[in-house]
Amino acid sequence: MFTTPANIALLLLSGLATGVAGAVLGTGGGVFLIPILVVGFGVPMHYAIGTSIVSVIATSSAVASVNVERGIANLRLAIVLEIATALGAISGAIAADWLSAIVLEILFAIVLVPTAVAMWRGRGHSQPATTNNAATTGTDSSGSLGGRYFDAALGHEVVYAVRRLWAGLSASFVAGGMSGLLGIGGGVFKVPALNVWCKVPIKAAAATSNFMIGVTAAASAFLYYGRGDVRPALTAAVVLGVLAGSAIGSYLNLIVRGRLVRRIFAVLLVAVAAQMLARAVLLGR
């Protein structure tokens, strides 16, 4: 791709749009960015993944800093799970180098389906937040990994214990692998697992996952950079657009809370998955 002002402007706008969508819909944005780059701009899949993985670092760092300051992200749990995600991310990035663009496009299209399902259902439906009572009666099967934070919406402090750490570690390895392989955040695998299996309240699970995503992405980004898959002007324009879009989206998030919007995008994601799958099959012939 040539670094003409028109291309840069279009890439900035694309990054902006995916940043807004990611923030409003609670996804990393990579699920929208990669199809736009590959199908819309004709960017090779490996370059699109390299661009997306750096964008994930940018958005995660911007969002995570707020969650860390508010104390919602559980740093202790995050760093323990990060051992598995970083290992997964490095493995995924190495595997991506061996796989053809067509195989990666097919895998990406398949991963879009659970992402669309999660978007359709919404994050708040999985489980109500654990309350103070649960902490006094529950047992923390993972030592001091549990956490506490003040939930402004509930109006009281939420205390929780972490259960089945092995399940969280397994899901984190898979999430890291998908992140390194496909350039996505991997939250779609990690957040439900932390919530359902490890019994971490959904808000803390999402904040902890978001905090981890940047570190996970960095573990594979260096490998993509070294292979020349992080194209400078392309990535810079997209990253700046995504950062601006995330900031706008965070504001819009307070206004737009419609289930309808989420579901429209979920259907759109399934359509994108079908298009990418069809494209990969046609290219493979």
Place this chain on the structure above:
Amino acid sequence: MAEAGKNSPRLQKWIYVILRVGVVVSGLVLIGGLALVLVAHQPRPEAAPPTVVGLVWRVLHGDGVAVIYAGLLLLMLTPLVQVAAATLGWLVTGPRRFALAAALVLTLLVLSLWLGVG
């Protein structure tokens, strides 16, 4: 020592500052690099990433593409610095087993950096 179940406030502050500074500084460098590329009219396919020494030399000579690479590297290094700070933080304030976990993650990140950037 941090209260049970709560993050150490000092550690939280360090990480918050590192993430904010990392995003803002790398963002500004990326804007500068893109501006240089557009002003210098460099509508050519981009080259492979330079070595670290080559990168510094090219940045000092006002090469826009090199400035962008520097901005991207700064952004990618932000999580690594964040994990290094967490390692140090837990080493000082405890519990030290989390410092060990953070050190393991840091080792993986440094390994990736070494394999990718050299």
